[in-house]
Amino acid sequence: MSFVSQFKSLASEKTRDLRHRSVIRTALRSYEVVRDKRKAAFQSWESARQAAAETKWEAINHLDEHLVALTAKLEARGTKVHWASNGAQAREIISQILRDKKARSIIKSKAMTSEEIHLNHALEKEGYTVVESDLGEFIVQLRHEAPYHIVFPSMHLTRGEIKDLFQKELGDAPSDSPEDLTMVARRVMRQKYLTADVGFTGGNFAIAETGMISITENEGNARLTAALPKTMITLMGIEKVLPRFADLALFLPMLATAGAGQPMTCYNTMYSGPRQPGECDGPEEWHVVLLDNRRTELLANAEQRDSLHCIRCGACLNVCPIFRNVGGHTYGTTYSGPVGAVITPHLRGLQDWKHLSNASTLCGGCTEACPVKIDLHHHLLQNRRNASTSEPAFFEKLAYQTFAIVANEPAFWSLAKKIGWLTQPLQSLVKGTALDPAKAWTKTRELPPQPLESFKDWWKNRK
């Protein structure tokens, strides 16, 4: 099945699923309430967005310099920095480290870049045990599912479903209270932390000035992932760079606010190197893998370069009416929602993924929500333009060419209206059947009755 047919068929299924709609809506409406409260705590949320957009602009437009500075600082404290042009290279680098370390088991904290390169799958195929330590990720891993949302991986599940899952997979779930469920997961995970050979993390921000990687989390699992195993591997996209340490003063609360409606995420840890002489904890080795995977192509694209500003907060998904109705899995991509619809065509091929840019009303809710002011919905429009220009759909183009001829000639336009009026009774005879040319509309909606006298008729008759 092509990606577009798969999208449409999953979308049909999910939009009919009223239970899904209400689970997501309830979750996101409570998010909206706390987010608005946190936004109001900023002196000016709009100025904060502007400042963040400018900082990211600076970071991305001097990415080369910042990456060199970051690497130099990281290496100076003994971190090994690796560069991966694509997913295959990143997987190979990581495998090589695991082989060198004779590792068998890996504990992971949340990293969307690892989803992007399908790391778990590849490592499991090579015989490694991989355990996700973020609770939401742990849950979807037990279900053999991809994360539903870039920030809330298991938001599509109710507590009851998670209880049943734990009962089935772990044989333990005293109740469906979040506390009980967390305790079950914690018991399983604590064991894994102690036996894991390698801890694997993502990164939220990389500070060029100080050579630090900042990891944001609510559960403390990333800290344990980083601190307990002897070897730590961090995988992050090259766009995560911020110029200065002080920039975190804006970006940490902003990420927390836009992402989850929190004043600050519970744990924000800055990693600057492996265990140094005289230190009593931390990994003996730290490998940082910087991933390109077509990000530099976006960097070369002046029109959409700002999509590299993304801090993966998920705010655009949360407000998106398409996301809310079709759900995260329908996209079939690592990054879903508006940001996914914008960047996936660049990361994975325009013609294969242009349907994501088409599946939008261009309502602009995403652009309004984005804390770093990415012009998301206009980028959808540009993707449509690029797709239609490079490979126009024959009948669609023909239809618009015909429409242009009709619209430009008053006599044709007037005739088209008359034909429309005359064929109305015929249309209503076949309404909703296979013969109905307007079936896509009439299956769920009535067509507006067309009056005999159009506005222009009225205007003419009146004079």
Added chain:
Amino acid sequence: MTVTLFIPCFIDALFPRAGISMVEILERLGHKVVCPNEIACCGQPPFNSGYWDEARTIAAPALEKLKDAETVVIGSGSCGAMIKKFYPELFKNTPQAELAKQVASRTWEFSDFLVSKLGVTDLGAKFPHKVTFHDGCHGLRELGIKTAPRALLGKVGGLEFVEMKEESCCGFGGTFAAKFPMISTAMGEVKCAAATETGADFIVSNDSSCLMHIQGLLSRQGSKLKTIHLAEVLNQK
């Protein structure tokens, strides 16, 4: 002043009452209204689908027709956004680039024109019903129009205004409604539910295209809730 009224294609063919109301209101306010017969459409359908050449084929002659217009008024946030926001983009690096910018700056969405340009809110209308307002996304976010329609409705005699609890897109989206009918319908259902919850008799909007979608769903559901263009409400005596 002389107002050039831009009548969008679907208002012309399907919702002439909205256009007629605009003419009557503007004339009552003492303005001369002209309405070029040669303009049928702003070119938004091909534009939004990515067919910018075809969009230019429609928009270029429209621009020429509007060249000497002192003020252009358009009764749709969506088509208004097309002219004000997207024409300059569409004609960038073409010989009509400058003209597109000029026309954009002289173009007004109907409610914004009344309130911001003319400074009028009270049109002496009466509409003794409970109504809620639907913001079309293009009017709301591309043009930033939110207060003008509410200011106008606030002065309508007998009208009881109630906001929907949830601000959301109605799911029309032009060809999106036909390309992804399942998503469009689901979004529309969310909208209809929010409007129904207000207990209003009418959903008013400054965008007939959204209303066409919402009304299509309401009629199919057998709902008593009705939709009506803002200009028609303002023209009720």
